[in-house]
Amino acid sequence: MSAVPMVKAEAVHKSYGAAHILRGIDLEVAPREVFCLVGPSGSGKSTFLRCINHLEKINGGRLSVDGQLVGYRQKGDKLYELKDKEVAAQRRDIGMVFQRFNLFPHMTALENVMEAPVQVKGEAKAVARERAARLLDRVGLGDRTGNYPSQLSGGQQQRVAIARALAMEPKLMLFDEPTSALDPELVGEVLDVMRGLADEGMTMIVVTHEMGFAREVGDALVFMDGGVVVESGHPREVLTNPQHDRTKAFLSKVL
Amino acid sequence: MTNPVDKTEGPTGPSATSPPPAAIKAIPVRHYGRWVSAVVVFALLAMVVYAFSQGDINYTAIPDYFFDPSILEGVRNTLWLTVASMVLGVVLGAILAVMRLSKNPVTSSVAWGYIWFFRGTPVYVQLLLWFNLGLVFPYINLGFYRDEWADFMTPFMAALLGLGLNEAAYMSEIVRAGIQSVDEGQTEAAHALGMSHGKTLRRVVLPQAMRVVVPPTGNEVINMLKTTSLVVVVQYFDLLRAGQNIAQTSGATVEMLFLVAVWYLILTTVLSIGQFYLERRYARGSTRNLPPTPWQKVRANLISLRRPEVAK
Ligand SMILES: Nc1ncnc2c1ncn2[C@@H]1O[C@H](COP(=O)(O)OP(=O)(O)OP(=O)(O)O)[C@@H](O)[C@H]1O
Ligand SMILES: [Mg+2]
Numbered sequence: 001m002s003a004v005p006m007v008k009a010e011a012v013h014k015s016y017g018a019a020h021i022l023r024g025i026d027l028e029v030a031p032r033e034v035f036c037l038v039g040p041s042g043s044g045k046s047t048f049l050r051c052i053n054h055l056e057k058i059n060g061g062r063l064s065v066d067g068q069l070v071g072y073r074q075k076g077d078k079l080y081e082l083k084d085k086e087v088a089a090q091r092r093d094i095g096m097v098f099q100r101f102n103l104f105p106h107m108t109a110l111e112n113v114m115e116a117p118v119q120v121k122g123e124a125k126a127v128a129r130e131r132a133a134r135l136l137d138r139v140g141l142g143d144r145t146g147n148y149p150s151q152l153s154g155g156q157q158q159r160v161a162i163a164r165a166l167a168m169e170p171k172l173m174l175f176d177e178p179t180s181a182l183d184p185e186l187v188g189e190v191l192d193v194m195r196g197l198a199d200e201g202m203t204m205i206v207v208t209h210e211m212g213f214a215r216e217v218g219d220a221l222v223f224m225d226g227g228v229v230v231e232s233g234h235p236r237e238v239l240t241n242p243q244h245d246r247t248k249a250f251l252s253k254v255l
Numbered sequence: 256m257t258n259p260v261d262k263t264e265g266p267t268g269p270s271a272t273s274p275p276p277a278a279i280k281a282i283p284v285r286h287y288g289r290w291v292s293a294v295v296v297f298a299l300l301a302m303v304v305y306a307f308s309q310g311d312i313n314y315t316a317i318p319d320y321f322f323d324p325s326i327l328e329g330v331r332n333t334l335w336l337t338v339a340s341m342v343l344g345v346v347l348g349a350i351l352a353v354m355r356l357s358k359n360p361v362t363s364s365v366a367w368g369y370i371w372f373f374r375g376t377p378v379y380v381q382l383l384l385w386f387n388l389g390l391v392f393p394y395i396n397l398g399f400y401r402d403e404w405a406d407f408m409t410p411f412m413a414a415l416l417g418l419g420l421n422e423a424a425y426m427s428e429i430v431r432a433g434i435q436s437v438d439e440g441q442t443e444a445a446h447a448l449g450m451s452h453g454k455t456l457r458r459v460v461l462p463q464a465m466r467v468v469v470p471p472t473g474n475e476v477i478n479m480l481k482t483t484s485l486v487v488v489v490q491y492f493d494l495l496r497a498g499q500n501i502a503q504t505s506g507a508t509v510e511m512l513f514l515v516a517v518w519y520l521i522l523t524t525v526l527s528i529g530q531f532y533l534e535r536r537y538a539r540g541s542t543r544n545l546p547p548t549p550w551q552k553v554r555a556n557l558i559s560l561r562r563p564e565v566a567k
């Protein structure tokens with residue numbers, strides 16, 4: 001393992017008004033690691049994921065990606081907020097896949113995947129198109145490049161969304177329950193794509209209820225509840241031999 | 256529909272072989288009310304027609320002047336003013352909508368104040384205001400542009416500013432509704448890809464807002480076309496003005512108003528047809544089945560008239 005963790009969270013706090021959602025999260029994600037985040041609904045998993053690419057601002061603690069503070073610059077012992085442009089630049093290296101896909105409905109699959117490289121990196125269209133076609137091929141949608149999202153199944157849409165994130169060549173991928181909006185028979189095709197990514201050494205943080213995936217593919221697993229990390233360890237250990245009562249109670253419901 | 260013949264395995268139900276029921280012969284309800292109201296409506300209509308035929312109206316003046324060069328110039332000017340005011344209204348309205356939704360309290364309150372003023376005062380008053388501002392401002396000085404007010408504020412400029420700035424207030428509310436109709440997940444996805452606020456707005460949010468924005472904008476265009484008739488008050492030579500000029504010289508006041516009304520009807524009808532097709536186009540992707548065009552309706556009716564014979 002390399003010296004710099006891909007993600008490092010130290011006592012991360014987040015509240016919405018009076019609601020204290022994250023109450024001091026400490027964790028480290030190593031490069032090339034598949035890091036699974038599980039926990040009951042409302043425990044703050046999505047919130048934490050959104051803090052990592054600064055879709056939400058944290059109220060306390062420190063959060064860094066690849067050694068860089070998220071959303072701030074440190075000079076001496078003072079923190080300076082980053083400008084919108086700098087925040088956008090940080091986000092380029094972090095791909096995110098949403099529960100509800102959030103594909104751009106007015107663009108075809110190919111255009112969805114091309115959009116960010118062309119608009120954000122200023123890449124030539126021909127180059128972006130070629131890469132987009134290759135990525136769609138890789139997620140098994142080489143024959144669907146001209147389809148609009150409304151003409152694709154949920155599983156296909158989610159695979160396009162993964163290709164769209166990969167087009168920016170991120171060093172970290174965030175997955176927020178990527179399969180929980182899918183019909184059961186479509187879950188497998190998305191998990192297969194994610195498994196392929198893991199095999200190639202992509203660093204991934206995966207919020208999921210798919211314990212089978214966590215056990216097979218995950219390198220680390222964290223159980224969150226009430227805005228804190230309750231238990232962490234290797235997925236097989238935590239899932240088969242949980243130490244805390246809350247973990248046991250949760251696992252007995254989902255397994 | 257006839258019963259399928261193949262369903263004969265096992266003991267059949269009574270329905271499989273029973274003959275079709277006899278057609279019902281009943282005496283239909285008489286709708287006397289409908290007859291009475293039809294008669295009343297016809298009578299009223301006849302009275303109106305009679306009244307107009309008795310009036311001292313020189314109907315031939317209408318076709319005589321219908322394509323008069325000055326009328327045609329008025330039509331052109333009315334159309335040009337409609338287009339120019341709408342363009343100003345849409346562009347400024349979109350900017351105001353974005354300002355209104357911005358997190359910066361100064362920009363959003365400026366937009367709010369603008370909308371408050373321009374929606375809260377009659378457009379007629381606004382037109383007069385622009386036209387008469389020269390009474391208090393002898394010069395205009397925009398830094399890069401300096402001129403005498405009277406040279407700058409031509410009738411066209413007064414009309415354009417009066418109508419366009421007023422329209423911007425209404426358009427901004429339409430665009431705002433459109434922007435707010437776009438799912439927040441779209442903005443998040445764009446931001447997560449590293450797109451800036453501006454790029455997100457231009458590439459992701461506004462194109463999707465169009466579906467909500469286009470239909471009411473069509474209404475605004477039609478409204479604008481009619482509202483332009485108010486610019487007579489700032490001396491702009493529009494369709495109504497052209498008609499009035501002829502009326503003054505020829506004395507055919509009412510005839511020219513008829514003529515102008517017919518021209519407005521033609522223009523609004525054409526615009527309504529255009530709006531129908533535009534809305535249909537923007538409904539794509541949101542509905543599976545587009546509403547039929549009038550032509551398709553006619554064809555469908557013809558086919559359904561023929562169908563009974565075809566089926567047998
Ligand atoms: N923008 C917001 N404003 C106020 N409260 C919020 C906001 N976003 C999330 N919350 C609250 O934060 C808490 C944690 O939400 P979060 O979405 O992180 O949970 P989660 O662990 O992802 O749950 P789930 O499994 O249901 O997705 C919830 O109680 C939610 O109501
Ligand atoms: Mg969640």
